[in-house]
Amino acid sequence: xxxHTLRIDEKDVSxxxxxxxxxxxxxxxxxxPTLCHLExxxxxxxxxxxxxxxxxVGGGTRLMAACxxxxxxxxxxxxxxxxxxxxxxxxVELLFAERNHVCSVCVANNHCxxxxxxxxxxxxxxxxxxxxxxxxxxxxxxxxGLDHNxxxxxxxxxxxCDEVEGAHTWDVSGRGTLSxxxxxxxxxxxxxxxxxxxxKCVMACPTGALFHxxxxxxxxxxxxxxxxxxxxxxxxxxxxx
Amino acid sequence: xxxxxxRSIVEAERSERRPVQVRVCTASACLAxxxxxxxxxxxxxxxxxGLGDRVDxxxxxxxxxxxxxPLVKVEPEGVLYERVGVDQADSIVGAIGGGTAEARVGDxxxxxxxRQLPIVLExxxxxxxxxxxxxLAAGGYGQLRRVLRExxxxxxxxxxxxxxxxGRGGAGYPTGLKWATVAKMPPGRKFVVCNADxxxxxxxxxxxxxxxxxxxxxxxxxxxxxxxxxxxxxxxxRGEHPLTIRRLRLAIDQARRLGVLGSGIFDSPFNxxxxxxxxAGAYVCGEETALMASIEGRRGTPHPRxxxxxxxxxxxxxxxxxxxxxxxxxxxxxxEGADRFAAIGTASSKGxxxxxxxxxxxxxxxxxxxxxTSLRTIVEEIGGGAPEGRSxxxxxxGGPSGGCIPAAHLDTPVDYESLKALGSIMGSGGMIxxxxxxDMVDVARYFMEFCRDESCGKCIPCRAGTVQLHRMxxxxxxxxxxxxxxxxxxxxCEMVRHASLCGLGQAAxxxxxxxxxxFREEYESRLIGG
Amino acid sequence: xxxxxxxxxxxxxxxxxxxxxxxxFARIDEAMQKHAFEQDALIEVxxxxxxxxxxxxxxxxxxxxxxxxxxxxxxxGVATFYHLFTLAPRGEHTCVVCTGTACYVRGVDxxxxxxxxxxxxxxxQTTPDGRITLEVARCVGACGIAPVVVFDGxxxxxxxxxxxxxxxxxxxxxxxx
Numbered sequence: 041x042x043x044h045t046l047r048i049d050e051k052d053v054s055x056x057x058x059x060x061x062x063x064x065x066x067x068x069x070x071x072x073p074t075l076c077h078l079e080x081x082x083x084x085x086x087x088x089x090x091x092x093x094x095x096x097v098g099g100g101t102r103l104m105a106a107c108x109x110x111x112x113x114x115x116x117x118x119x120x121x122x123x124x125x126x127x128x129x130x131x132v133e134l135l136f137a138e139r140n141h142v143c144s145v146c147v148a149n150n151h152c153x154x155x156x157x158x159x160x161x162x163x164x165x166x167x168x169x170x171x172x173x174x175x176x177x178x179x180x181x182x183x184x185g186l187d188h189n190x191x192x193x194x195x196x197x198x199x200x201c202d203e204v205e206g207a208h209t210w211d212v213s214g215r216g217t218l219s220x221x222x223x224x225x226x227x228x229x230x231x232x233x234x235x236x237x238x239x240k241c242v243m244a245c246p247t248g249a250l251f252h253x254x255x256x257x258x259x260x261x262x263x264x265x266x267x268x269x270x271x272x273x274x275x276x277x278x279x280x281x
Numbered sequence: 282x283x284x285x286x287x288r289s290i291v292e293a294e295r296s297e298r299r300p301v302q303v304r305v306c307t308a309s310a311c312l313a314x315x316x317x318x319x320x321x322x323x324x325x326x327x328x329x330x331g332l333g334d335r336v337d338x339x340x341x342x343x344x345x346x347x348x349x350x351p352l353v354k355v356e357p358e359g360v361l362y363e364r365v366g367v368d369q370a371d372s373i374v375g376a377i378g379g380g381t382a383e384a385r386v387g388d389x390x391x392x393x394x395x396r397q398l399p400i401v402l403e404x405x406x407x408x409x410x411x412x413x414x415x416x417l418a419a420g421g422y423g424q425l426r427r428v429l430r431e432x433x434x435x436x437x438x439x440x441x442x443x444x445x446x447x448g449r450g451g452a453g454y455p456t457g458l459k460w461a462t463v464a465k466m467p468p469g470r471k472f473v474v475c476n477a478d479x480x481x482x483x484x485x486x487x488x489x490x491x492x493x494x495x496x497x498x499x500x501x502x503x504x505x506x507x508x509x510x511x512x513x514x515x516x517x518x519r520g521e522h523p524l525t526i527r528r529l530r531l532a533i534d535q536a537r538r539l540g541v542l543g544s545g546i547f548d549s550p551f552n553x554x555x556x557x558x559x560x561a562g563a564y565v566c567g568e569e570t571a572l573m574a575s576i577e578g579r580r581g582t583p584h585p586r587x588x589x590x591x592x593x594x595x596x597x598x599x600x601x602x603x604x605x606x607x608x609x610x611x612x613x614x615x616x617e618g619a620d621r622f623a624a625i626g627t628a629s630s631k632g633x634x635x636x637x638x639x640x641x642x643x644x645x646x647x648x649x650x651x652x653x654t655s656l657r658t659i660v661e662e663i664g665g666g667a668p669e670g671r672s673x674x675x676x677x678x679g680g681p682s683g684g685c686i687p688a689a690h691l692d693t694p695v696d697y698e699s700l701k702a703l704g705s706i707m708g709s710g711g712m713i714x715x716x717x718x719x720d721m722v723d724v725a726r727y728f729m730e731f732c733r734d735e736s737c738g739k740c741i742p743c744r745a746g747t748v749q750l751h752r753m754x755x756x757x758x759x760x761x762x763x764x765x766x767x768x769x770x771x772x773x774c775e776m777v778r779h780a781s782l783c784g785l786g787q788a789a790x791x792x793x794x795x796x797x798x799x800f801r802e803e804y805e806s807r808l809i810g811g
Numbered sequence: 812x813x814x815x816x817x818x819x820x821x822x823x824x825x826x827x828x829x830x831x832x833x834x835x836f837a838r839i840d841e842a843m844q845k846h847a848f849e850q851d852a853l854i855e856v857x858x859x860x861x862x863x864x865x866x867x868x869x870x871x872x873x874x875x876x877x878x879x880x881x882x883x884x885x886x887x888g889v890a891t892f893y894h895l896f897t898l899a900p901r902g903e904h905t906c907v908v909c910t911g912t913a914c915y916v917r918g919v920d921x922x923x924x925x926x927x928x929x930x931x932x933x934x935x936q937t938t939p940d941g942r943i944t945l946e947v948a949r950c951v952g953a954c955g956i957a958p959v960v961v962f963d964g965x966x967x968x969x970x971x972x973x974x975x976x977x978x979x980x981x982x983x984x985x986x987x988x
Binding site: 202207208209210211212214215222223224225226233234 | 869872873876882883884885886887888891892
Binding site for chain 3: 310313346561564575576714
């Protein structure tokens with residue numbers, strides 16, 4: 041298996057052929073922020089938080105999503121420039137402005153990736169209009185709930201359901217800022233014909249959008265590593281890896 | 282089909298042709314002005330005057346001067362009638378062979394026509410788009426036949442490369458390089474896709490080409506298929522244009538029945554099949570990765586490149602995606618030779634470009650000019666300038682991904698680099714003239730609203746950023762914003778431009794940035810506190 | 812699973828024998844057969860369904876999902892992504908106002924406002940009496956004769972507030988013509 045050497049944040053690192061910049065960086069202890077990426081699921085490059093600056097051939101740099109860009113020989117990468125920090129901050133602010141995120145009453149308070157990201161990126165206020173859309177809450181399922189107010193459209197639930205469970209109960213409807221995660225034909229979750237109630241989507245959710253019924257503020261802890269555990273077990277025949 | 286069959290069709294077509302041809306434009310704009318009724322009345326008038334065996338009334342494609350339709354052209358006399366009413370049919374027929382009709386006669390020597398150089402549009406308004414025989418009689422499919430008999434695929438790719446043609450869809454990527462990349466991929470399933478998802482508001486060039494001369498695009502696709510080793514093509518068409526869909530469907534059926542598409546074309550081992558795929562109202566599907574998702578029956582959301590379609594496209598196979606106008610150039614390049622093509626235009630932009638000229642301009646329609654022609658020539662000479670009592674303020678090119686070029690820069694030559702240097706792009710060819718009444722902040726808001734509504738919603742900068750940018754522009758337009766807000770607007774524009782996943786988001790700030798560059802005072806004068 | 816209807820598969824009933832007796836289902840079957848029940852034909856099949864039924868009812872989406880063996884959420888996602896597809900019935904007449912750049916430059920905003928005031932419907936809505944659906948189009952590509960309005964599928968250029976309102980009032984007063 042061939043190995044590439046590249047430079048990330050002034051540090052020489054090696055990457056196996058086929059590894060992404062994100063994988064190579066994390067293996068070498070270099071943190072790159074992500075939201076739509078989740079270990080065990082395919083990558084979509086949608087949240088743009090993992091953008092890094094890659095030196096371009098003709099000079100200057102190109103912004104590339106680390107989760108979907110293959111590490112290549114002699115790549116020179118910066119993961120934490122002032123420009124990237126400013127862009128990441130804006131992206132997180134845009135997310136907070138887009139739906140109705142009220143941490144103090146959220147089941148995922150203190151266990152939320154969006155909240156953690158805001159802290160990590162130094163977001164102390166939001167410079168954009170709160171759009172305050174009208175969003176529904178689906179409590180029709182016996183065990184789980186879906187609160188669209190807290191959804192950031194990362195599609196991790198969609199991919200977990202499709203790729204790990206195989207049911208493809210979830211998909212995205214509409215487009216643009218009117219996009220919504222839907223079950224079946226926009227069916228109440230509890231009435232879904234395809235949902236196996238496995239809970240993998242809930243495990244995958246970065247925020248409090250998907251939660252266990254009965255959780256109150258700060259109680260909802262997502263078991264996100266369970267998905268990569270399942271995938272490793274299925275694909276590599278490795279348990280407790 | 283063999284050579285003899287082809288020859289007999291062409292001969293029959295030519296021998297049936299009557300001495301006088303009355304060509305009625307049946308492209309979209311003229312159809313909307315009831316040109317088909319005009320054609321019916323002309324036919325009846327010719328019969329009534331006993332000229333049935335001398336006069337042919339033919340329904341042709343675009344005669345170009347859309348603002349003056351319905352257009353009727355009488356050949357070989359070379360007389361163009363404008364704004365023809367159904368009641369003028371008798372008079373027009375009466376004037377055949379001498380005499381004056383009671384209808385407005387257009388001046389074919391005026392700049393609108395005289396300054397044009399039709400290559401892509403050479404058959405437009407001459408051949409009948411709904412009859413393949415008419416295209417064959419004009420030499421159609423002769424270049425596909427020649428390529429199959431006389432050239433290797435490599436030679437075709439070399440010719441296209443040498444011609445210097447660049448993609449007419451907007452970005453100007455060298456066509457030859459794209460073809461070479463797909464051709465070099467290992468043999469196996471490959472595809473050719475014609476991107477006919479012309480979605481820029483104010484652009485109707487590709488649509489006109491398809492409505493006027495659809496076989497030409499199919500021939501271009503087949504030549505491309507031979508060059509890159511593909512045996513399947515798709516035309517991805519907008520669902521909004523039923524006439525274009527109908528004509529193209531008919532064109533494919535006729536080509537298939539004659540055997541110029543299908544298996545063993547012109548007795549060669551080359552097979553090429555073309556299918557239509559109809560979009561359903563999503564601008565983002567003009568972006569090539571979204572377009573492929575749509576052809577595969579999925580939501581038209583783009584995915585990050587690489588991999589590029591040339592390496593991994595439709596169903597993971599190498600896929601050549603070219604725009605309508607690019608493909609319509611191919612038969613002419615093969616026929617005239619790469620060098621003659623390369624002699625037209627500028628050092629870096631070869632050939633001609635078709636523009637859809639519209640907006641606050643006296644003469645609207647389809648315009649094909651050599652690359653390097655100045656904007657002034659196009660909007661002032663060809664278009665006749667702003668309407669009476671008005672002056673040109675700006676010219677918008679490139680649609681929602683482009684920018685507004687102020688009147689002071691009208692001497693700019695139209696080529697990919699010059700337009701880019703002015704913060705706009707060539708784009709697919711929509712050219713909208715704005716006069717002194719235009720509110721440039723509102724123009725920016727108009728395009729941002731478009732992008733907001735057409736954002737697929739996959740990536741955050743485009744989905745959530747365009748919404749915020751639109752709100753800021755509304756506030757600035759309405760005098761409710763501070764200087765801080767203007768700075769926030771500029772900062773967010775930069776982020777959306779650089780961080781968005783696909784071309785739609787990356788280009789969405791362009792109309793804002795370009796109006797800020799040239800019309801900044803219109804923004805600043807409205808800020809609270811000046 | 813309790814699908815209300817079963818799509819005609821390779822080894823099931825032949826076209827035209829849909830349990831509801833609605834022979835328009837046979838048109839959907841034909842569209843699916845034409846594409847050999849390939850999943851990538853979804854958009855083509857949705858076009859066919861909308862052409863014959865006028866809009867995409869939930870049972871049609873279910874039927875198509877079963878026919879092409881696709882997850883129903885994916886069918887719903889596709890049907891709601893593309894704006895030409897509609898999941899609600901349309902009015903007796905449709906008035907589509909082009910909002911392309913040439914029409915914008917030539918004052919289509921005022922035209923649209925006048926139509927909204929006259930009909931009481933906003934773009935995407937149908938009047939409460941079900942007579943008129945008002946829609947906007949991105950660009951109908953007839954920019955040379957802007958501003959353009961499409962009345963029941965007929966493109967009309969050079970529109971003014973008066974000419975447009977006249978057309979709409981005719982629908983109001985003379986029923987469908």
